[in-house]
Amino acid sequence: MAFSAACVALVVASVLTLCQGQGQDTTKTPGAFGSSVVDAVVERIRSRCVFSEDRLFLRRVAHVASRDGADSATYRPNFNGGIWKINETMFDATKACSNVYIRSACNNISSSFGIDWPAVTWSDLRKPLYSGLAAALSTLLTLRSQTMPGSITEQADLWVKMYGEQRETFINNADLATTVECKNKMDLLFLLDSSGSVSSSDFQLMLKFAADVIDAMPISTESVLVAGISFSSSVQIHFNFNDYSTKAQARSKMLNINKVSGGTYTYLGLNRAATTLYSSSAGARSDAKKVVVLVTDGRSSSFSATNQSAQALKDLGTTVFAVGVGGYRLNELQAAASDPICSHVLTLISFDHIQAILDGIQKSTCEANIKVTKTKVVNGTLTNTTTTTPAEAKVPGNKETIEASTSCGILDIYVSTADPKPGPAVHDDRYRATPDAPATLTVTETLPSGTTLFISVVGTRLPASAAALRNCSNYTWTLGVVPKKKITVICKENGVRRPCTNSDVVKAKLCDKKVDSDYPVDNPCTTSNLEKGLLRHPYPYDPTKFLQCDMKGNNYITLCPRGVTFNTRTRECGFTSPGGASTPQANEQDRNSTNSTSYxxxxxxxxxxxxxxxxxxxxxxxxxxxxxxxxxxxxxxxxxxxxxxxxxxxxxxxSQSHYTCIKKAKASTRTSGPTVTCSASDNYLPDPCDHHAYYRCVHQQATGVVCHPASLFFNPVAKVCGFVDSNAAAIPASCNASG
Structure with a gap:
């Protein structure tokens, strides 16, 4: 049997089902921990509408309660509360799914995750997803009908009520869990409802909210730029992206927008948002993600027109957040918002409520997916640190596919059809792109056209040594829709051509998405790192491996246990139970104890x-x-x-001077001699009055010893008798005959 040299994919669609994915879901792995696991759990809970407006509370509690599961007490014996440390009493209360405060959440858990919550046991909470779900239900039960607070100080009161622990513990540690950075360029457009159905006080609420969001963003030409539009019977453009490049200017302009009442022609505003977002004359940037924050009561003059215009805007690659004010119409907000709807619809009740959703909208907009379309290719630049870019695409038609490529780096591509933020902890499929080989997403062969793919591009520069070998310096990458390559697989047996079978494909490993790479790495085992005790470092090409240093400065590519990844924060392979018998520290001790008995x-x-x-x-x-x-x-x-x-x-x-063991000379104990003072740094001291004798210190007590035979001298360097002391100092005059 022979295959053509161009074998890359298959012509026969039925054989493509043999391409084995590299899916992973550590949110359901007992004992898993780490920030990536917690982020995946929280994102799932929000996007599945279990607790969509938690205002970052679940994320903060995970860090405060257990340091994202890294605390040694998280998975201790006889306690099954998991990362969120839910005690058994709290858990038992959540199983009453008939309770009006959690009935809807329980139904969503059943429909979205296939979990019958009343049948869940406390021990199941050792799985991070189950612990997070229990924390969400427990929070809803504690809140009852109250609005979820957004500020850390207000959430601290809720923490005390749920966990009975000190308020200061939450206040002092919660902020460390939710640092938000806008790492990608973003054109952020505020679309404000100025119609007559919106009261003057609600319009001022809109302006204050928009101004506060602007104030929380890194406004600059290299990061976030904002524009402001209002609509009623007509559309008013108040400022474009290229009008202001500082937050102070943009905030001031936003607060001074005048209300122009009229009808609620929301579709006109959405249409104008589309032309503004994609117009270079308005300052829109081709390489920036597009985000619209629509603030309205949702009572438009035409629901169908609003829906159509919103869909057209989203089809261009725009992420739409719908924020409801006043007596908002929820179904219209949901129709306008991007998927998943639960995490893209927010409600704004009062000025006091702005703070409650501010952190959430800041995080959501900064982490919004960049949309890949047939006409829009996503580009990125690799930095000295690993960067993650969230993206989203539709499975293209039969003649096209999605491809990622890089010229001087390594890309790990994580793909999911259900999780908006796939990554090492949770993904349906994983690909690797190198300068030698772009990554072609084979899932586009097996999924129906139009299926949404959530994609995370994790990019790493080639180390300097590898870049020098390739003579490359263009640290860029692209993700886009490309034409499918027309490749034919030919099978021959004994020189005779025949149809290819499934077995042929498996044996030829045509679907193998091997992610190993033999690119060299820059050695992190520097003297400085060794002296700091930093002996483990990320392996840039594969998160399931790490670089282990020895104390001579050599590095070894080391594989983590199957199913776990290297945690760059803890510098350990990820998801074994911290503090238990399976921890890396415990394993190290076990290895030591089984060494040769002579050691x-x-x-x-x-x-x-x-x-x-x-x-x-x-x-x-x-x-x-x-x-x-x-x-x-x-x-x-x-x-x-x-x-x-x-x-x-x-x-x-x-004998340190001989660097080996030597025959010991005989010696006898002496009972008299000069007084010597033992030193903490030296347990063998020469007799100052007799070069044929020395003192041995034990617990700061000196015992005199005479070399035997008497012709031997004590060597203060080798710490032994038996050497000629040609350089011995003269005996001090103070020494008497008895000494």
């Missing part, structure tokens, strides 16, 4: 002398050292900086 792990060395296996010692090839309390033993270092105690052979002692 004993240190500590060891001594209470007053630290581990001699330092970075600088190993750099000088100093692998053997004197044992501080036993002359018949010595310390041997390994390349990982660990110290091992080894015994000399019987009747021999360690």
């Amino acid at each position: 004993t792990p240190v500590p060891p060395v001594s209470s007053n002398v630290g581990n001699p296996c330092t970075v600088r010692a190993l750099a000088k090839n100093e692998f053997y050292h004197t044992h501080s309390s036993d002359e018949a033993k010595f310390i041997q270092c390994d390349e990982w900086g660990k110290a091992w105690v080894k015994a000399c052979a019987p009747s021999t002692i360690w």
Whole structure:
């Protein structure tokens, strides 16, 4: 059997189903932890309408309660509350799904996740998704009909009520969980309803809300630019993207927009938003994501016209958030908003409520997916750190596919049809693009045209060494719709052509999306990192691997256990139970204890002398050292900086000057002599009055010892008798005959 050299894909669609995906869902893995797992759980809960307006509370609680599961008490024995540390009493209360406050959430859990919540057990909460769902239900039960607060200080009161812990604990730590950065360019347009159905007070509420969002954004020509439009019977453009490049200017202009009452022709405003967002004359940038924040009561003059215009705007690649004010019409807000609707529809009740949704809208807009269309290619620039770009595309027609490419970097492409923010923790499929090989998404072969694909592009620059070998310096990447390559697979057996079978495809590994790469890496095992104890580093080409340093500065590509990834924050392979028997620390101890019986792990060395296996010692090839309390033993270092105690052979002692064990000279204890003071740094001291004798210090007590035979001298460097002391200093005059 032979295959043509151009074998890349298959012609026969039925065989394509053999392409095995590399899906992963660590949100359902017991004991999983880490920020990527928590982010995936929270995103799922919001996007499935279980708790869509949690105002970042669930994300904050995960960090405060367990440091995203990294706290050693998270998965302790006899406690099953998981990352959100839900105790058994809290959990039992959530199983009453007939309760009016959680009935809808329970139904959504059943329909979206296929989980019958009343049948869930407390031990199931060791799975992060289940722990997060329990936390969401418990929060809803605690809130009852109250509005979810948005500020950290208000949420601290809710934390105390639920967990019974100190308010300051939440206040001091919650902010660390929700740092928001707008890493991609964004053109943000505010579309404000100025019609007669919106009261003057609600219009001022709109302006204050928009101004506060602007104030929270990094306004600049290289980051976020804003524009403001209002509509009633007609459309008023108040400022374009290229009018203001500072937040102070844009905020001031927004607050001074005048209300022009009239009919509610929302579709006119949406149409004008489309032309403004994609017009270079209005300052719109071709390489920026497009986001519209529509603020309205949702009572337009024509629901169908509004729906059509909103859909046309979204089809251009725009993300639409619908914010309801006053007596809003929910179904119209939902029709205008982007998918998933639950995380793109917000409600604004009062001025006090602005803060409640401010953090959420800031995070949601900054992390909005960039839309890939037939006419819009997504571009990015790779930096010295790993960057993640969220994107979204529709499966194209039969003659096209989606491809990612890079010229001087590595791209990991995570794809999902259900999770808006796929990543290492949760994805349906994973691809790898290198300078040698673009990544072609084979899921476009098996999914119906028009299916939404959520895509995360995780980009890493080639290290300097690899870039130099390739002579590349253009650190860019692209993601776009491209024509399918016309490739034919030919099968021959004994020189005779025949139809290809499924078995042929499997054996030929035509669907293999292998992600390993043999590009060189820049060695992170520098002296500085070694001295800081930083011995593990991310492997830039594969999150399931890491670089392990030895103390000589060598690095080793090391594979994490199956199903887990390297956590760059904890510098451990991700999702084993922290503090338990399966932790990397515990495994290290287990490995030590099974070593050869002639070695004993240190500590060891001594209470007053630290581990001699330092970075600088190993750099000088100093692998053997004197044992501080036993002359018949010595310390041997390994390349990982660990110290091992080894015994000399019987009747021999360690000689540091000889770098080996030597035969021990006989000696006898003396009962008289000069007074000496023991030193914490030296347990063997020469007799100042007799070069044939020395003092041995044990617990700061000195015992005199005479070399035997008497012709031997004590060598203060080797710490042994038996050498000619040609450089011995003269005996002080103060020494008397008895000394």
